[in-house]
Amino acid sequence: MISLKQLRYFDAVAREKHFGRAAEQCAVTQPALSMQIQDLEQQLGTQLLERGRRGVMLTESGREIAERAAKVLTDIRDIVDFARHQGDVPAGRLHLGVIPSIAPYILPPLLPVLREQYPDLDLHLRETQTQHLVRELLDGQLDLLLLGLPVEDPHIETAALFDDRFLLATSKSHPITANLRATPEMLEQDRLLLLEEGHCMRDQALAVCDLQRVGNLDTSGSSSLSTIVQMVANGLGITLLPELCLDVESRHGAINVIRFADPEPSRTIGLAWRRSSPRKPHFVELGKLIKAVGNRQPPAASA
Amino acid sequence: MISLKQLRYFDAVAREKHFGRAAEQCAVTQPALSMQIQDLEQQLGTQLLERGRRGVMLTESGREIAERAAKVLTDIRDIVDFARHQGDVPAGRLHLGVIPSIAPYILPPLLPVLREQYPDLDLHLRETQTQHLVRELLDGQLDLLLLGLPVEDPHIETAALFDDRFLLATSKSHPITANLRATPEMLEQDRLLLLEEGHCMRDQALAVCDLQRVGNLDTSGSSSLSTIVQMVANGLGITLLPELCLDVESRHGAINVIRFADPEPSRTIGLAWRRSSPRKPHFVELGKLIKAVGNRQPPAASA
DNA sequence: TTTTATCATCAGATTTTCTGATCGGTATGT
DNA sequence: ACATACCGATCAGAAAATCTGATGATAAAA
Numbered sequence: 001m002i003s004l005k006q007l008r009y010f011d012a013v014a015r016e017k018h019f020g021r022a023a024e025q026c027a028v029t030q031p032a033l034s035m036q037i038q039d040l041e042q043q044l045g046t047q048l049l050e051r052g053r054r055g056v057m058l059t060e061s062g063r064e065i066a067e068r069a070a071k072v073l074t075d076i077r078d079i080v081d082f083a084r085h086q087g088d089v090p091a092g093r094l095h096l097g098v099i100p101s102i103a104p105y106i107l108p109p110l111l112p113v114l115r116e117q118y119p120d121l122d123l124h125l126r127e128t129q130t131q132h133l134v135r136e137l138l139d140g141q142l143d144l145l146l147l148g149l150p151v152e153d154p155h156i157e158t159a160a161l162f163d164d165r166f167l168l169a170t171s172k173s174h175p176i177t178a179n180l181r182a183t184p185e186m187l188e189q190d191r192l193l194l195l196e197e198g199h200c201m202r203d204q205a206l207a208v209c210d211l212q213r214v215g216n217l218d219t220s221g222s223s224s225l226s227t228i229v230q231m232v233a234n235g236l237g238i239t240l241l242p243e244l245c246l247d248v249e250s251r252h253g254a255i256n257v258i259r260f261a262d263p264e265p266s267r268t269i270g271l272a273w274r275r276s277s278p279r280k281p282h283f284v285e286l287g288k289l290i291k292a293v294g295n296r297q298p299p300a301a302s303a
Numbered sequence: 304m305i306s307l308k309q310l311r312y313f314d315a316v317a318r319e320k321h322f323g324r325a326a327e328q329c330a331v332t333q334p335a336l337s338m339q340i341q342d343l344e345q346q347l348g349t350q351l352l353e354r355g356r357r358g359v360m361l362t363e364s365g366r367e368i369a370e371r372a373a374k375v376l377t378d379i380r381d382i383v384d385f386a387r388h389q390g391d392v393p394a395g396r397l398h399l400g401v402i403p404s405i406a407p408y409i410l411p412p413l414l415p416v417l418r419e420q421y422p423d424l425d426l427h428l429r430e431t432q433t434q435h436l437v438r439e440l441l442d443g444q445l446d447l448l449l450l451g452l453p454v455e456d457p458h459i460e461t462a463a464l465f466d467d468r469f470l471l472a473t474s475k476s477h478p479i480t481a482n483l484r485a486t487p488e489m490l491e492q493d494r495l496l497l498l499e500e501g502h503c504m505r506d507q508a509l510a511v512c513d514l515q516r517v518g519n520l521d522t523s524g525s526s527s528l529s530t531i532v533q534m535v536a537n538g539l540g541i542t543l544l545p546e547l548c549l550d551v552e553s554r555h556g557a558i559n560v561i562r563f564a565d566p567e568p569s570r571t572i573g574l575a576w577r578r579s580s581p582r583k584p585h586f587v588e589l590g591k592l593i594k595a596v597g598n599r600q601p602p603a604a605s606a
Numbered sequence: 607t608t609t610t611a612t613c614a615t616c617a618g619a620t621t622t623t624c625t626g627a628t629c630g631g632t633a634t635g636t
Numbered sequence: 637a638c639a640t641a642c643c644g645a646t647c648a649g650a651a652a653a654t655c656t657g658a659t660g661a662t663a664a665a666a
Contacts, residue, residue: 002383004307005654019613032655034614044386047581050443051613053458053663057443059581060395061386068382072375079371080305083347083364092363140353140360155356278350278362308623322644335624337645354644356632458663 004076006040007069009033010048014066017056090282091120097133097142098125101201101225102269105245106146110293117289129198137274144283146290148200149270159284160270161291165243166208168258169250171235181261184208191237193228196221201267205240208265229255242267244294269294307379309343310372312336313351317369320359393585394423400436400445401428404504404528405572408548409449413596420592432501440577447586449593451503452573462587463573464594468546469511471561472553474538484564487511494540496531499524504570508543511568532558545570547597572597 012022013033023033041048048062058066086092098107107125114121126133126142130151136142138155145151151158168182174190187209194202202221222228226249228239233254241249241257243266250257271287273280315325316336326336344351351365361369389395401410410428417424429436429445433454439445441458448454454461471485477493490512497505505524525531529552531542536557544552544560546569553560574590576583 002307002379004305020611028654029656030613031615031657035654038614044383046386046389050577050579050581052443052577052579053612054442055612060397060446061389064395065382065386068378068385072378072382075371075375075378076305079368079375080347082371083349083368086349086364092367094363139357140355143363274353274355276353276355278353323642331623332625333644334626334646338623341645356643359644 002040002043004073006036006043007072009036010040011066011069011073013037013049013056014058014062014069017058019056087281089120090118090279090286091122093122093124094144094279094282095124095126095142096144096146097136098127098146099130099133099148099200100127100223101148101195101199101242102146102244103127104224104226105242105248106290106294109296110290113289113293114286130200131198134272137272140274143273143277143279144286145272146269147272148204149268149272151272155275156272157275157280158270158272159287160268161287162269162294163266164269164294165264165266166205166240166260167243167246168238168260169229169232169241170238170256170258171232172254172256173235174238174256182258183261184265187238187240193231193237193239194221195225195228196223201225201240201242204267208240225249240265244269305343305346307376309339309346310376312339313343314369314372314376316340316352316359317361317365317372320361322359390584392423393421393582393589394425396425396427397447397582397585398427398429398445399447399449400439401430401449402433402436402451402503403430403526404451404498404502404545405449405547406430407527407529408545408551409593409597412599413593416592416596417589433503434501437575440575443577446576446580446582447589448575449572450575451507452571452575454575458578459575460578460583461573461575462590463571464590465572465597466569467572467597468567468569469508469543469563470546470549471541471563472532472535472544473541473559473561474535475557475559476538477541477559485561486564487568490541490543496534496540496542497524498528498531499526504528504543504545507570511543528552543568547572 009022009026009028012025013019016022016025019034019037020030023030026033037049044061044065046061046065047059048065050057050059050062103125111123114123126136130145130147133142133145133147134151134153134156137145138153149158149160168187170190192205192209194205196202199221222231225241225245229241229249231237232239246257249255271283271290273283277283312325312329312331315328316322319325319328322336322340323333326333329336340352347364347368349364349368350362351368353360353362353365406428414426417426429439433448433450436445436448436450437454437456437459440448441456452461452463471490473493495508495512497508499505502524525534528544528548532544532552534540535542549560552558574586574593576586580586
């Protein structure tokens with residue numbers, strides 16, 4: 001089997017046209033180099049060098065093979081360089097999964113920042129529900145998740161980024177609009193509109209109600225907060241909105257948004273990755289950026 | 304130092320996603336492969352593989368490096384293939400030196416044949432006098448010479464191809480035209496036109512005369528047989544022509560050409576190469592071709 | 607002729623690499 | 637819950653490869 005060492009030695013000889021100097025360059029003795037060259041010639045079944053009185057000269061095969069060898073050695077150097085300067089900064093392909101109740105609100109401001117900060121990062125996005133994200137993460141189809149914590153899995157490590165308060169959203173004409181602070185009890189007074197089954201925000205919203213009252217729930221469920229906001233605006237019910245989405249969803253002013261009385265219910269947004277992933281430092285790095293973007297969202301709102 | 308073995312093992316793992324099977328493919332035990340992979344990862348300062356419960360998966364760096372490694376391994380295979388299928392047939396760059404009294408007559412028919420028989424042969428031609436050819440051969444600037452033998456040099460090996468008879472060329476109106484066979488003595492009767500100093504044919508022609516008569520020599524000498532033939536045709540003297548050139552030089556019928564009486568004087572055309580050259584088999588091969596082409600020249604001539 | 611330069615060869619020392627046994631951890635099936 | 641199978645890591649000793657330093661052979665230079 002031909003080895004890189006042989007190519008390195010041969011490359012040195014091809015450049016120096018002299019075994020002694022080549023050996024010196026390679027930091028070995030001349031016999032060692034001689035033997036490797038001979039072995040290489042035997043492996044290749046060709047004489048690469050003409051040992052003559054006027055030093056060494058390359059045979060025709062030798063010339064061609066020296067060129068190819070030099071190219072291989074360059075490629076090898078590139079591999080090492082690439083690997084070494086890897087790790088410094090998030091780069092390469094990164095498959096990021098985001099839940100639907102975050103994606104539309106975090107990604108628009110986040111993506112430009114990412115592109116600027118980490119131009120070598122080749123981001124691939126996937127938006128779906130937590131359970132699917134987790135499975136795809138474990139399967140290796142995704143590398144990193146942005147979702148609501150906690151994620152309970154022994155193979156997954158998470159990092160919290162920031163808390164995202166829940167706010168009560170009602171129609172402009174709704175009677176409870178007068179209140180300064182909402183309470184969970186108010187949720188019982190009207191039909192509660194939630195995302196369809198499987199969305200973590202649905203479960204979190206139900207948790208806020210503290211009980212499994214299915215009575216005043218819209219049974220169908222919607223697949224996006226936007227749709228729910230439209231419904232709320234048209235008096236079809238009330239809902240909980242994450243503070244994160246306010247900037248987008250209340251921009252048109254068609255709904256009222258009321259903060260809860262203390263303790264304000266909230267969800268924790270965080271990152272998740274395979275415990276076995278070596279990119280944790282990058283993920284933490286990215287987390288800082290996402291946190292910064294998340295906090296740049298309006299810090300509070302009451303109308 | 305990173306080694307090809309490591310890349311080979313890593314490539315196998317990248318394809319198999321399984322240390323055991325990869326090791327089997329590489330015909331080593333799993334620990335051996337494991338250790339090489341670990342060493343590679345350390346050399347590169349990057350984790351290449353994520354060892355997970357669902358088998359092994361490549362990290363992002365791993366994927367990139369696996370691709371590059373595969374490419375390097377392919378290049379290596381190409382080098383070996385190239386080298387192995389080398390030697391079969393004359394190919395690659397070949398610097399051929401030819402003396403001026405052969406080149407114009409052998410090359411026109413030879414080159415098309417060469418191109419057809421050995422399409423991978425990249426022929427570079429040099430036409431000059433023997434002494435220069437020999438020096439350039441020893442210097443490695445030329446690989447093979449086509450010239451008149453013998454060549455006396457301990458570092459040069461030669462192979463005779465065919466004999467090339469000398470013929471006496473006179474003008475149409477010359478009195479000795481009547482003779483059926485020429486003799487060396489006839490050369491004394493008229494001015495002998497020869498190539499300039501340094502051409503082997505000049506020396507060979509003088510040898511035919513058996514003596515160093517400079518009396519009736521054209522002192523200047525010409526640099527090509529064509530010119531001499533013109534001079535002969537115009538009655539400026541006589542000359543010796545190699546049979547090889549007849550087809551070209553007597554085509555126009557402006558001169559008379561007479562064979563010598565036995566023993567017919569001749570020169571031996573042959574090949575010469577550095578004794579240290581590994582391409583001797585190719586040269587012998589090429590020699591057969593040149594011989595065939597040389598013999599296809601008119602076998603004799605008397606007018 | 608002697609000297610110098612250069613690559614090849616050789617034996618023994620050194621280093622690298624491999625094997626075979628074993629460990630620890632995880633997933634799977636009962 | 638337990639037993640089992642699987643997988644990669646680890647380790648010590650064996651085997652193989654590589655290197656060194658001395659020497660040889662040959663050709664060019666002095």
